[in-house]
Amino acid sequence: MLNSSWARLHAWAAYLLIVGMALSLWAGLVNASSAINLTGAEQTAQRIFYAHMGTNMMALVGFLASFGASIIYLLRRKLVWDSLATAGVEVGLVGGLGTLISGSIWAKPAWGTYWTWDPRLTTATIVVLIYIAYLQLRNGLENPQTRGLFAAIYAVLAYGTVPLTYYSAIWFRSIHPMMFLASNPQAEGEFVTALGPSMGFALQSSIVVFVLLGLTLVALRWRMLEFDGRVRTIRGRLI
Amino acid sequence: MTLTSLTPDVAYDPTQDVHLQHYGLAEQLGRGTWLVLRQNLLVELEEFSAVVPMCALGLLVVLVMSLVVESGSPSQLSLAAGVLWGGMFLAGPVGLERQNSGPDVHATMTYLLLSPLPRASIYLGKWLFHCLLMFCTSGVSLIAVAAFLDAPVGQVWILVSVILGGMGFSAAGVVVSALTAAMKKNQGLLAVVALPLTLPLFLIGMSLCRTVWSGAPWQSFQHWLYLILLYNGLSLLGGIWATEHVWREWQ
Numbered sequence: 001m002l003n004s005s006w007a008r009l010h011a012w013a014a015y016l017l018i019v020g021m022a023l024s025l026w027a028g029l030v031n032a033s034s035a036i037n038l039t040g041a042e043q044t045a046q047r048i049f050y051a052h053m054g055t056n057m058m059a060l061v062g063f064l065a066s067f068g069a070s071i072i073y074l075l076r077r078k079l080v081w082d083s084l085a086t087a088g089v090e091v092g093l094v095g096g097l098g099t100l101i102s103g104s105i106w107a108k109p110a111w112g113t114y115w116t117w118d119p120r121l122t123t124a125t126i127v128v129l130i131y132i133a134y135l136q137l138r139n140g141l142e143n144p145q146t147r148g149l150f151a152a153i154y155a156v157l158a159y160g161t162v163p164l165t166y167y168s169a170i171w172f173r174s175i176h177p178m179m180f181l182a183s184n185p186q187a188e189g190e191f192v193t194a195l196g197p198s199m200g201f202a203l204q205s206s207i208v209v210f211v212l213l214g215l216t217l218v219a220l221r222w223r224m225l226e227f228d229g230r231v232r233t234i235r236g237r238l239i
Numbered sequence: 240m241t242l243t244s245l246t247p248d249v250a251y252d253p254t255q256d257v258h259l260q261h262y263g264l265a266e267q268l269g270r271g272t273w274l275v276l277r278q279n280l281l282v283e284l285e286e287f288s289a290v291v292p293m294c295a296l297g298l299l300v301v302l303v304m305s306l307v308v309e310s311g312s313p314s315q316l317s318l319a320a321g322v323l324w325g326g327m328f329l330a331g332p333v334g335l336e337r338q339n340s341g342p343d344v345h346a347t348m349t350y351l352l353l354s355p356l357p358r359a360s361i362y363l364g365k366w367l368f369h370c371l372l373m374f375c376t377s378g379v380s381l382i383a384v385a386a387f388l389d390a391p392v393g394q395v396w397i398l399v400s401v402i403l404g405g406m407g408f409s410a411a412g413v414v415v416s417a418l419t420a421a422m423k424k425n426q427g428l429l430a431v432v433a434l435p436l437t438l439p440l441f442l443i444g445m446s447l448c449r450t451v452w453s454g455a456p457w458q459s460f461q462h463w464l465y466l467i468l469l470y471n472g473l474s475l476l477g478g479i480w481a482t483e484h485v486w487r488e489w490q
Contacts, residue, residue: 074484122442130435137432140422146488150418153481157414157436160473164439 006223013216020209024050027202035199045109048102050202054210055098060162061214062092063131067159070152079229082148085155086138087221089131091214096128123164130158144229268363271356275364278347279338283368289337290372294379297330301380305387319390320448326380327373327401328408328441332430334372335412338365339420339429352486362482365413366406366475373405396451396460403467404444410474411436417485440470 028050035046066088073081103121104114115121134154141147262270283289304322308315338344351361381392381401391397415433422428447463 119442123439126435126438126442129438133432133435136428137418140419140428146421149484149488150421153414153484154418154432157411157477157481160477161436161439 006219010216010220010223013212013219017209017213017216020205020212024054024202024205024209027198027205032198032202033196043109045106048106050206051210052099052102052106053203054206054213055095055102057095057207058210058214058217059092059095059099059127061211062088062090062095062218063127063159063162064088065218066092066131066155067162070155070159073148073152074156077145077148079144079148080226082144082151083225083229084218084222085152087218087225089134089155090221091217093128093131093135094217095210095214096124096131100124100128123161126164127161130161134158264357267357268360271360272363272367274356275351275361276367279365279368280371283372289334290375292337293330293334293372293376296333297326297376297380298383300329301326301383301387305383308388315388316390316452317449319384319388320445320452322388323380323384323390323392323401323448324404324441324445326383327377327404328434328437330376330380331373331408331412331437332433334369334376335416335433336429338369338413339416344420348486358483358486359479361486362413362479366409366478369409369413370406373409374402377401377405390452394451396464397448400444400447400451400464400467403464403471404440407440407467407471407474408437410471410478411440414474414478414481414485417482421485421488440467443467443470 028047032047032050035043066085069081069084069088073085100121103124107116108114134151137154138147138151141150301322304325308318308322312318352358381397384390385392412433415436416429419429419432443463443466447460447467450460450463
């Protein structure tokens with residue numbers, strides 16, 4: 001994992017990301033048609049939606065990586081998987097916070113307020129809080145094996161709340177728009193069916209680029225944590 | 240120190256412990272759970288070190304939160320649901336903290352883990368004990384909500400939801416308390432780690448009470464009950480699985 005072929009792969013992923021991000025920005029900010037609200041006014045702020053969905057997917061990638069790595073850690077008990085789980089949570093948190101912040105910025109012109117106690121918003125905040133608690137739990141444990149084990153258990157239990165965020169807008173009365181494969185009569189529109197071709201392209205490119213960004217960041221952070229672990233081991237031997 | 244000074248005051252009969260192994264798994268679980276629950280109850284009944292602070296905190300939370308609710312406002316009952324569950328959930332971690340702190344806890348756990356009890360029964364015993372603590376706290380919170388906010392707390396589905404909520408909170412909380420108890424610097428961390436995990440239950444329970452108090456029929460709130468049951472089932476299964484790993488680490 002620490003060898004040069006990985007470094008080369010990361011470099012290529014970075015180049016691809018630069019191109020992809022530029023394309024995604026162009027698709028979302030320039031190429032996509034403007035959204036129009038019920039009064040016929042253009043909604044420029046809606047363009048943040050592409051980043052909002054993208055960061056959400058990045059969070060999903062991070063938390064999913066953390067969940068998978070935690071299960072493998074519980075089966076194999078190798079610290080390398082614990083590092084991957086941590087990297088996943090950290091990247092997932094960046095994505096989760098990005099989703100909340102971009103959503104709040106969009107909510108002000110769309111709903112007239114930065115924040116409302118909508119179930120989707122509330123459950124998304126809970127997920128972020130749970131993973132912040134995960135990092136707190138890790139900080140309180142000194143033995144790497146114990147830390148890995150307890151963190152893995154917590155991560156597996158915590159992941160149960162991630163689907164809750166998705167289903168919250170279906171189960172609860174939500175004004176948050178539905179995205180995929182579901183409908184809610186109280187929600188403000190269903191984007192996938194309402195999107196035109198230019199908007200659809202912007203959305204798809206944003207999702208692909210942010211998923212790639214999430215994967216790259218997880219891999220880079222994983223590598224950093226592994227290096228950090230090696231440095232600590234060497235320092236422990238020397239002192 | 241001579242060997243005689245290590246002799247316990249009460250004659251120890253090892254067959255009392257090992258004869259559990261003659262039973263089937265279900266009976267072993269049942270008996271083991273009862274033994275752990277009984278041990279926790281006996282310790283609690285000596286000092287009431289968990290139930291009193293929990294009930295006091297639950298009462299205090301309801302009192303403080305009731306101060307901000309305007310009497311007679313149309314949203315009073317809706318807010319009462321939040322106050323009730325807030326009181327229960329903020330008091331819950333106190334019991335968990337007491338259950339896993341103190342100088343004797345690690346020694347007690349060591350003996351429990353050395354005993355032939357099934358590990359799941361240790362979790363189930365602790366879970367049942369914390370359920371009882373939560374029922375006491377919920378009772379106090381219910382009375383306080385009825386007194387301060389005129390909420391009709393005697394309705395069957397309110398009582399059912401509160402009981403199920405306490406069970407779910409305990410199921411998740413006991414796991415988290417087992418995780419944080421192994422830490423050296425765990426002061427205050429239990430609430431930080433446990434509350435986000437149990438927040439979904441808080442939201443579901445609060446919505447259920449709000450719907451019941453709005454006078455809606457059974458069809459309007461039955462899905463909340465199913466969600467609480469689902470949360471409880473998953474938490475219990477997750478708890479049995481997780482504590483097996485955690486306690487192995489304690490040894």
